[in-house]
Amino acid sequence: MDLWSNLALGLSVAASPENFVFCLLGCLLGTLVGVLPGIGPVTTVAMLLPLTFSFDPVSGLIMLAGIYYGAQYGGSTTAILVNMPGEASSVVTAIDGHRLAQQGRAGAALGIAAIGSFIAGCVATVLIALAAPALGAVALQFGPAEYFSLMVCGLVAAVVLAHGSVMKALAMVVLGLLLGLVGTDVNSGVRRFTLGYPQLAEGIDFVALSMGIYGIAEIARNLEGRDETRAVRTRIGSIWPTRRDLVFCLPAIFRGTVLGSILGVLPGGGALLAAFAAYTVEKKIARPPRHFGEGDLRGVAAPESANNAGAQTSFVPMLTLGLPSNPTMAMMIGALMIHGITPGPSVIRDKPEMFWGLIASMWVGNLMLVVLNLPLVGIWVKLLQVPYRFLFPSILVFCCIGAFAVNGREFDVYVLAVMTVVGYLCAKLDCEPAPLILGFVLSPIMEENFRRAMLISRGDPSVLISEPLSLAFLLAALALLFVLVLPAVRVKREQALQE
Amino acid sequence: MTRAIRWAGVVACLAALIGPASFASAQTYPDKPVRLVLPYAPGGIVDFIGRTLGQRLSEELGQPFVAENKPGAGGILGTDVVAQAAPDGYTLLLMDPAIIINPTLQENVPYDFKKDLKVVSVISSSPLVLVTSPALPAKTFAEFLAYAKANPGKLNYGSAGIGTTPHLAGELFSARAGAKAMHIPYRGIAAAFPDMMANKVQFAFSSITGAKPFTNDNRVRALATTGTKPSSAYPDLPTVAAAGLEGFDVDLWLAVFVPAATPEPIVAKLNKAVAAAIADAKTVEAFAKVGVEPRGTTPAEGNAIVAAEFEKWRKVIKDGGIKQP
Incomplete structure (x- = not known):
């Protein structure tokens, strides 16, 4: 069969001793930069790019890919342990993951994250092998109108499915949208809400924002707690997830994988949207639903599987269409071009050993990451036993270094400080920060696509409903709103009847 | 005794004042690492060309030329870093036409490329x-x-x-x-x-x-x-x-700049090193991979090219009404 011979070809490339070492190197580096805040995969790939010119293109690509999905692994480690998501896509993992860590189940959460990612990685690999060209075509169906409607749908879902007060979730989404608008307007070049700071011309830095709102605000909140509440956190439960945990999470892992694989293909907020969508879907359909937001393993399993699957399928439009779905992929295209390979539909035909080698290497890499990370879980968990008076200052220092390192300027450290205050206030007001982050990341994409759609249609908004895909997303958003309103209507009517 | 010390102090202060100009002589330059500021984030053409160039210049002049990304505000922040740097040849800038487009397009651009910066060499062309x-x-x-x-x-x-x-x-x-x-x-x-x-x-x-x-x-x-x-x-x-459109010429050039007060001998030395770096077969090959052709000019030619580009784009921006309100 074609598929198997292709995969066999890929495996023979990926398993060659040389490529094996490069894959290992990439995964190790990726995990490292994922754990360290501030140094993301984009920076790492950029720095190592010139190094790969002397390699065989396949080896270079395998290593760079390893860095990328390795970072997804590493990012979730800090999200779970210290509530400090290093990557946008691990923001959701922090919600339940960190709660679990506080309950002494950090080991189980880390283990499930690793296993979920591995399973997602395996399934996504086969999926790419089976449907790469078809998946690539999906990305081409999306014009400005479709993207806008998809973002609307995503944001509505975030509000509907957030736990706690709907009003608060809505407020957080809107606040996130507004924060996302800071910076230079793409259409006119005018600077908006920059308060005269040229450093804000390209917007608020994501790392500073998320570390402030999550990481440091968390520390501040912890410091107010009494000693015994903190002691709970240092108690360590079982290091490994039990077999029951695994069976419990398996459906969540598979649902996350499917969602992640599909959404990962889309440029822009694909992987992030995937993690959010997986989490919210899980929360709606998982039975029993009671623990979400308070430390449910499935709340870690689903988004982690989704972002890993998404990370892998994001290679599809890059390789088959030459379309980068995120900055790391844009850099990969650069790397390929420098090797004289032009990404596009002809890559599979002309360079099968590279295409299939890369895909097979992802599977090898995922295996490596599990092997690497499972023993590390024990070490990470021990980290939590470090007394708080040492742990807190170190996190604080790491956050500051991280915020500084992204652009190498002290301004972002001030942004971090301001965002800490925002995050602390949110925590005090019982507002979940996750919808804010989603709004923040999606708002520039959403605005750009809306205005682009309007420019192309010369200002006619009917284009949003005349495109079938766009209409479908808007209808889905409407349906979600209905779900939101319905129970409220029912409750109100009951109240009315009682009176 | 005290007077001697006071005089020594005055001499030391004077030396410190004139020091950067007189001691940064072309013979010893460079005797410490040189920063090559790239005003864009990692991953683009400027980043790639900058790193390639930095590596080759290190080999030419025997000191590390460290490529440093200073992204922000469409290249304005990184450009301004160099515009304000000490004019001693230890801070270089690699920049594209945005350096002359930004001042026309935007208000409050902190640097004046004519007064604060000068060209070492226009290193490449890319249509x-x-x-x-x-x-x-x-x-x-x-x-x-x-x-x-x-x-x-x-x-x-x-x-x-x-x-x-x-x-x-x-x-x-x-x-x-x-x-x-x-x-x-x-x-x-x-x-x-x-x-x-x-x-x-x-x-x-x-x-x-x-x-x-x-x-x-x-x-x-x-x-x-x-x-x-x-x-x-x-x-x-x-x-x-x-x-069909005679005289239509759009070039995504890249040029190396230094602060305007940088001594001529250092500029000349840098110009020679840049010329050697971009003439190297390996550099030509690396540039070609991203569709960039090495160019190489004298400082005077470079300044003239940049000034002409400024006039050209200023007219287009004005006539097209695309200056921001």
């Missing part, structure tokens, strides 16, 4: 390529020109964002061809291609690296390049100037 949606009936540049003139106000063109070279090239084309087209900005030119394949956007002036993946298998149509001579990346395509 843009005119690409069109395959759905258009036009198969050659002449046909496209006629088509654009016949459909004023109906065509859309994509760009890498407001004030970028692809945007201004589109504006220049509209003005020269007398065919007004709608500007649709994207964040980076790559994002414009799916919409071009779907014929939502009809044409764009793209960087060569951005266009190659799509023109290789004709998912979009390449019609012409924008240089004064045909590009080695598209040897079969005519230039826009040769195919």
